[in-house]
Amino acid sequence: MITLLLDSSNKLLVVGLAKDNKIIDYIIYEAWQRQSEYMINEINNIFTRNNVDPKNVNEIIVTKGPGSYTGLRIALTIAKIYGYILNIPVYTLSSLEILIDSKEEDINTICLMNARSSRSYIGIYSSNKVTLLEDKVLTNEEVIQLINDNKIYKVSGDISYLKLDLDKINYLNLSSLDLLNNMLYLKDEKNKVSNILTLKAIYLKD
Amino acid sequence: MSNMEQNKDLIILGIESSCDETAIAITINGELKANVISSQIDVHQKYGGVMPEIASRLHLENIAVVLDEALKKSGVTMEEVSAIAFTRGPGLIGALHVGLQAAKTLALIYKKPLIPVHHLAGHIYANEFIEPLLFPCLAVVVSGGNTELVYMKEHLSFEIIGETIDDAIGESYDKVARVLGLPYPGGVAIDKLAKEGEHTYKLPEPLKDNSLNVSYSGLKTAVINLVNKEKMLGHEINVPNMAKSFQDVAIKEIIDRVIRASKMYDVKEIVLAGGVSANSYLRSEIVKEFENTPIKVVIPPLWATTDNAAMICKVGEYLYKKGLFTDLSIGVDPSWKIEDYDKF
Numbered sequence: 001m002i003t004l005l006l007d008s009s010n011k012l013l014v015v016g017l018a019k020d021n022k023i024i025d026y027i028i029y030e031a032w033q034r035q036s037e038y039m040i041n042e043i044n045n046i047f048t049r050n051n052v053d054p055k056n057v058n059e060i061i062v063t064k065g066p067g068s069y070t071g072l073r074i075a076l077t078i079a080k081i082y083g084y085i086l087n088i089p090v091y092t093l094s095s096l097e098i099l100i101d102s103k104e105e106d107i108n109t110i111c112l113m114n115a116r117s118s119r120s121y122i123g124i125y126s127s128n129k130v131t132l133l134e135d136k137v138l139t140n141e142e143v144i145q146l147i148n149d150n151k152i153y154k155v156s157g158d159i160s161y162l163k164l165d166l167d168k169i170n171y172l173n174l175s176s177l178d179l180l181n182n183m184l185y186l187k188d189e190k191n192k193v194s195n196i197l198t199l200k201a202i203y204l205k206d
Numbered sequence: 207m208s209n210m211e212q213n214k215d216l217i218i219l220g221i222e223s224s225c226d227e228t229a230i231a232i233t234i235n236g237e238l239k240a241n242v243i244s245s246q247i248d249v250h251q252k253y254g255g256v257m258p259e260i261a262s263r264l265h266l267e268n269i270a271v272v273l274d275e276a277l278k279k280s281g282v283t284m285e286e287v288s289a290i291a292f293t294r295g296p297g298l299i300g301a302l303h304v305g306l307q308a309a310k311t312l313a314l315i316y317k318k319p320l321i322p323v324h325h326l327a328g329h330i331y332a333n334e335f336i337e338p339l340l341f342p343c344l345a346v347v348v349s350g351g352n353t354e355l356v357y358m359k360e361h362l363s364f365e366i367i368g369e370t371i372d373d374a375i376g377e378s379y380d381k382v383a384r385v386l387g388l389p390y391p392g393g394v395a396i397d398k399l400a401k402e403g404e405h406t407y408k409l410p411e412p413l414k415d416n417s418l419n420v421s422y423s424g425l426k427t428a429v430i431n432l433v434n435k436e437k438m439l440g441h442e443i444n445v446p447n448m449a450k451s452f453q454d455v456a457i458k459e460i461i462d463r464v465i466r467a468s469k470m471y472d473v474k475e476i477v478l479a480g481g482v483s484a485n486s487y488l489r490s491e492i493v494k495e496f497e498n499t500p501i502k503v504v505i506p507p508l509w510a511t512t513d514n515a516a517m518i519c520k521v522g523e524y525l526y527k528k529g530l531f532t533d534l535s536i537g538v539d540p541s542w543k544i545e546d547y548d549k550f
């Protein structure tokens with residue numbers, strides 16, 4: 001059982017490969033606005049070094065948004081064409097939810113991403129796959145207030161733009177492997193795309 | 207038929223997503239087997255022009271539906287395809303990205319050669335669905351994003367000998383249409399109304415030099431200023447007359463340069479290409495101008511004047527024979543020059 005994992009919703013280019021629900025290899029690096037050139041190439045690289053024939057992929061897990069509009073469309077176009085042409089299942093996840101702390105039970109994580117213009121994409125999720133706050137756009141002021149009001153919650157994501165003192169909040173330092181393990185953990189029937197032809201991104205903004 | 211013979215067929219799958227049409231076509235040995243286009247025109251009409259972000263979103267939504275239909279219509283399987291050709295530019299960057307990812311994904315899975323195609327070369331080669339190009343050839347490329355005279359000594363030889371120094375001709379049509387309260391796309395509306403009007407408004411001749419370049423910005427501004435002035439004076443604009451006056455000058459601008467180019471260069475054939483080549487006045491004027499001359503004029507079929515992937519397949523065939531392939535690290539180029547069609 002070969003799983004291809006993809007995320008290009010933010011600055012990172014994320015390509016993961018799992019065998020029987022275990023991550024066996026990944027390529028992750030910052031590639032802001034270059035994912036269009038690099039992503040397929042990296043998928044090819046990861047297949048080559050693991051002796052995987054691209055036709056033998058059994059399923060795909062991809063982030064559907066929110067995030068960089070162009071970035072989202074890179075991984076989603078790949079997943080859509082891949083899933084359609086090989087007729088394999090595609091699972092779509094919130095690009096915020098994959099930032100959770102899933103290592104312990106009942107941990108809540110405030111997941112964040114820069115939405116520009118002094119705003120953030122935010123979603124709050126528990127490690128038990130419960131959504132506390134659906135993905136939405138808030139002003140950075142509102143986000144900081146929310147963090148201060150819920151000091152027990154973990155805070156996750158590339159939040160350098162908020163200019164917070166990371167020692168004073170419950171910041172989650174997510175490793176590349178954690179991120180990919182989250183994607184595997186969050187994959188379930190409810191995230192399975194029912195009709196690949198109609199798959200779209202979630203932009204949250206018009 | 208044996209497998210050997212089957213393998214001799216040249217099957218190109220073409221993908222076009224440079225602006226507001228998501229299109230995939232399949233040709234077998236040059237013959238068009240599927241030509242699927244999902245047009246977004248109704249959506250963009252509401253805004254009076256193409257909205258790049260909306261165009262990109264719709265490309266992602268439509269791409270697999272279009273691929274599905276193209277494969278079903280042609281009866282071709284991905285295994286049988288010889289190569290995948292795609293529009294690398296010029297065009298809207300976000301829109302180009304979607305077609306690129308689709309092309310690269312298919313190339314990766316099926317280990318097929320990938321052919322980057324210049325969008326305007328596509329429009330020129332669309333004429334080959336009527337008859338083979340005759341060289342040396344002068345291609346008159348007129349669209350919403352480009353206005354250029356391209357001299358072709360032979361196949362895949364492109365030399366820009368004249369171009370717009372500011373706006374594209376189609377862009378000026380769209381802007382003039384908007385100021386006259388006509389729907390998008392403006393070219394169609396102006397062309398239609400001009401037939402009912404007379405040339406009563408005095409507009410400046412855009413570029414008075416001896417080059418092969420054209421200019422449309424001044425003409426557009428002149429119309430806008432005139433419309434505003436008339437409105438301020440409380441005069442009603444006669445829209446058909448304004449459409450006719452504008453169209454006369456706009457088309458004369460390009461025809462004059464074509465005539466000049468045909469005298470400066472050895473040309474056996476003139477072909478029209480691009481969205482504005484659907485303009486009925488441009489078509490009739492250019493035919494009229496060159497009848498009874500040794501120069502042959504070829505007008506593309508109306509279906510090929512709008513964006514489509516059949517034309518991408520057509521160029522793809524020539525590039526395939528030339529062995530012009532790329533690898534999976536290719537990116538798009540929104541301002542790719544036709545002269546650099548083999549550099550990527």
